[in-house]
Amino acid sequence: MKKLYHVMIVAVLASLVLSACGAASTPAPKDLMEAVKQRGYILVSTDPNYEPQSFLNTEGSRPSETKCPADALTTAEMQGFDVDVAKAVGDSLGVETCFATPAWEVITAGNWADKWDVSVGSMTVTTARQQILDFSVPYYYTPAVVAVRADSGLTDLAGLEGQALCVGSATTYDQWLNHDMEGLGLPASSIYAEAPNVTVVPLETDQECAQAINSGREDFIGYVTSETVVDANIAAGFPVVKLGSPVFSEDLAAAFDKSSSLPTDSLRAEVDKLFTDMHSDGRLSELSMKWFELDLTQDPN
């Protein structure tokens, strides 16, 4: 009889494992575009850590009639340049736009397991990322700059030799500082300066770099990020200055998962067409002026 309850324990464990595996999937549509239209919403991933690209609208509340899944945010709860571009994608497909908010490293790592459909999150097109992700045509371009403490007295990149610089981990700025030109994979014409030999301090996002300097920490002399982020930092009263001109320029595009269980080709073609149209009819320039107060949508090369 003692065996009976051991058997029961095993049965309970086994049923737990089986029930976890047994989640049945509904019959699949032929590609991602069809799937999106069938369910009536497109799930876009974006990282709400960046103002003005993508950040939370703390005043907005979730509309009651939304189709978005419970752990996704609606257009009312998000705001920014990327958010507006994502909305345009949803609108052109005639579906609601919803936002998934995974950590940045989780987005750039690929293998999304169909948890979201597309990333519209100011992602730089790099060769390393092209191994695992498919990119649309670029929707805007940002210059990368080095920002240093205002009291550092530095005037050029050469002065940085031997110093410590901070970057957001797994960003293109991280690759540039680590001389990973292959991984960065930008055309030679987009790279304006060679990275100085510095100690790289990677933090979770580049926002931590800026705040560390603002709070008076002296672990590093400056940080590398996009010019838009540095402008926002300076506008917020941070004691930093841009060091010279941009060091490289990035093409930022929407990304699709190569390992998606449904083909993404038709959706990608649709997004390409939309971005091309929005470039030519000035809608992208308008959004750029609205959020950055300058037009970042012209190809610098």
Next chain:
Amino acid sequence: MIRFHAFPYPAFKADHMSTDSTTAPVSKPVLSQAELLYEAQQRQTRNFRRNVSLSWGILLLILLYLFSGQSFLGIRTIRLDFEFIRENIGFIAEGIPQTLLVSFLSITLATFLALLAALGRLSTIPPLYALSTFYVSLIRGTPLYLQIFFFFLALPQLGIILSGLFAGVIALGLNYGAYMSEIFRAGLASVGKGQREAAIALGMTPWQTMKRIVLPQALRFAIPPIGNDFIAMTKDSALVSATGFVHEVMWRATRVGRAQFHNLEALIIAALFYWMMTIILSYVQGIIEARLARGDR
């Protein structure tokens, strides 16, 4: 907490008064030595409690002053942007139900797993014993932060796509289950051997013995530590925000903090909410503990 039992004194008082009242004048109640002692003890308890509350108040005021941004006699304090706090406190507070939901689901799973693991640990069947010890060893030997990412990133490859919430709940549940199995094991071991023997003598099966005799007594020992772990879990649930899909207190605090360059203010708001939650939960746990202790003199 210091607490004095009123127990022997009232009886003593009644006896004394009845014999005294016949001889002594009634103008002033005469207090016996025992009553005086009892009152002195009560006064001491009251004074102690009052002084503790007073000191708490002073410590709170000092803490508040430390964040006032004022400078007094050359002692600098931390300056916060109260405008930012006012604007975002409501938004961060909306994460509290999510935090409690994650903690509640996780502690339920953890309790269940802990009980199974404890039974396995006490089992004489080698595979069950091995399964239990293997689970506890593996989970206790790896960081919780890593486990949360593991369930989020690895399971999709097996075709199991969990939402961020459930990946987090499974990771937290498995993790706490491993630690809590020790609590259950201690609880089960605390039930005397004689109890089991008596149950068998009455003709109960091992399952009946477990269900009717051992578990009810073991659970009484296990519930206070479970409450303790629940309180710890409300704080560890912050790690679930790492995957980005659970919009609980920590997630909200880091996102608004980063985007608006006010991590410090945002984290202080979150700290305040976690602290308040643990104060309330500790209070509730105190009540439950007092209740369970009632039958145990």
